[in-house]
Amino acid sequence: MSIKITDKINKLEKDxxxxxxxxxxxKTENGLRNLYARLGRMSLLGPSFVTVTWGAGGTTAEKTLDLAITCQKELGLTTCLHLTCTNTSKEVIDDALKTAKANGIKNILALRGDPQRDSSESHGVGVFKYAVDLVKYIRSELTLFG
Incomplete structure (x- = not known):
């Protein structure tokens, strides 16, 4: 079951x-195996939620989505997917949103993000120049993500 992070926080007692x-x-397969080997133990600590970062320009999109799905579905953790729009195509954003929805991830942290270090591209390349543009897009596509 997926729950919004704000709902979880609002249910807490004051302070x-x-x-x-x-x-x-x-970045490496060895590092990825190492993280997956420890995720179960870290989940036993009982975090209120987890967040999964998105690499510059969507460079880690597939690994980010896989990690977020593992946290949400396999470990039952309320998961927040970071989603950056700098140098990221609308198609990549759409795929990430559809994948998140299909896997019960309701929490998205929309960020502008940074370009890849080796990129000569500026922040404004692509459909979304700022995080607010990404937020407006997600809201306009609630049937896609809602």
């Missing part, structure tokens, strides 16, 4: 502490 964990997909 009740909570914590989250943030994961990023490692």
């Amino acid at each position: 009740e502490p909570f914590f989250s964990l943030e994961f990023f997909p490692p």
Whole structure:
């Protein structure tokens, strides 16, 4: 079952502490195996939610989605998917949103993001120049993601 992070936080008693964990997909296969081997143990710590980062320009899109799906579906953790729009095509954004929805991920952190280090592209390339443009798009496509 997926729940909005804000709903979880709003149900807490006043001043009740909570914590989250943030994961990023490692660049190497060895690092990725290492992270997956530890995810189950980290989930036992009982975080209120986890977030999964999105690489510059969508460079880690597939690994990010796989990691977010594992956290949400296999570990039952409320998961927040970071989604950046700098140098990311509308098609990549649409695929990420559809994949998230299909896997019960309701929490998206929309960010502008940074270009890839080796990229000569500026922040404004693509359909979405700023995070607010991405937020407006997601809201306009609620049937896609809602």
